[in-house]
Each structure stands twice: as C-alpha cells, then as structure tokens.
Amino acid sequence: DAMVIQNPRYQVTQFGKPVTLSCSQTLNHNVMYWYQQKSSQAPKLLFHYYDKDFNNEADTPDNFQSRRPNTSFCFLDIRSPGLGDAAMYLCATSRANEGPNTEAFFGQGTRLTVV
C-alpha cells in the first residue's frame, strides 16, 4: 500500500503559469518535506513542516510556496514556473520526534516539465 502519495506523477505546465503539486500520507508522520531533484544531483530541500511549523530553506526562491492544511496533506505551489524549475519534486515524511533513526519515506515524485 502506498504510504506517501504524490499527484500527479507527471505535470506539464506553461512558462509562468502557476502550478500546484500535492502530497498525502497515511503514516501520520509529523514532519513533511519537499525536495527538488534535478538529473544526477542530490535532492535539494526546499522546505519542511514540523507539525504546522513551516521551515523555509534560506536559498529556496520566493517563487516556491507551501501549504499544509492538516497532518495528511501538503502542497507545493510554484507561482511562476521558469524553465529552470523543471525537475523531479519529491515529497517525504518522517517521525522526527522519535529519535535519530527516523528514515524518510518518499512519494513517487512528480516530474515537472515547463514548456
């Protein structure tokens, strides 16, 4: 059973047209992460939520926003996608309050293409 679900798997959007990626989890984990991963590169953390507390990475562009309306769902909004935003976007969850061995569980990812 899928535990971290991302929709859609593939998203094509026009340059400058707002797009939203979604992530849901059935694990009841308190932490949710959004990563951007480009080909042959490490996943780059954009932001994470510890419960409802939002933590933005210093180098995450303002073009990227996030919402977490409840424990199960998290959204990534890209306000004005540019060609450089084409990437795989990974959602992950973990139980950060249960000690250090808190593996991150990943969704299948959404591959974003900007045309």
Added chain:
Amino acid sequence: GQNIDQPTEMTATEGAIVQINCTYQTSGFNGLFWYQQHAGEAPTFLSYNVLDGLEEKGRFSSFLSRSKGYSYLLLKELQMKDSASYLCAGMDSNYQLIWGAGTKLIIKP
C-alpha cells in the same frame, strides 16, 4: 559547511561485489543513511548506521566509522536490478538529512 562526497559512477559485473564509499561532514551527527534510487523514481531506504561497525541486511551491508567521517555500502551477488543510483545522506544535529549527489552503479552481464 556540511558536505557529502561519493563517487559519481561505478561499474561492476553481475554476481560480483561492489563497495560504494561515502565521506561526510555534518554539523553534529545523528546517523548515516543509504538510499537506492532507480532512474525516474523516488529514493527507497536501504540502511541506517549511527554506531561504528557493520550492519548486514541480506545482500547489502553498510559500514560506519564516525572518527573518520566515513561510510560504505557493500553490495554482494550483484543482480542486474541493482543498477541504480545509491545516495548517501548524513543526518545533522537538527535531524535534517544532508544528501550526496548519488553514485550511479552500472551492472554489466
């Protein structure tokens, strides 16, 4: 600064053994993770080490030396399906994962 270093690419033969090395520098240390990532898919968890030594899990083993800031992933009896990228990630004092760029492992028959 925080940094994870691992080789970009390795090639091995089906049935053989391969060792993928990783060196890390993190602000504080709460463990070292290895993930497998097939092309176009999400990373999947392989192993976690927080104490020095070797952790064995079937064909895969992972080793950690905290004094050297070093880990390796050992894959035995390689199968074609093991062709993937292997990502090393260190967890810092804030429980954040610092990721390497991954080692692309190519298995040849």
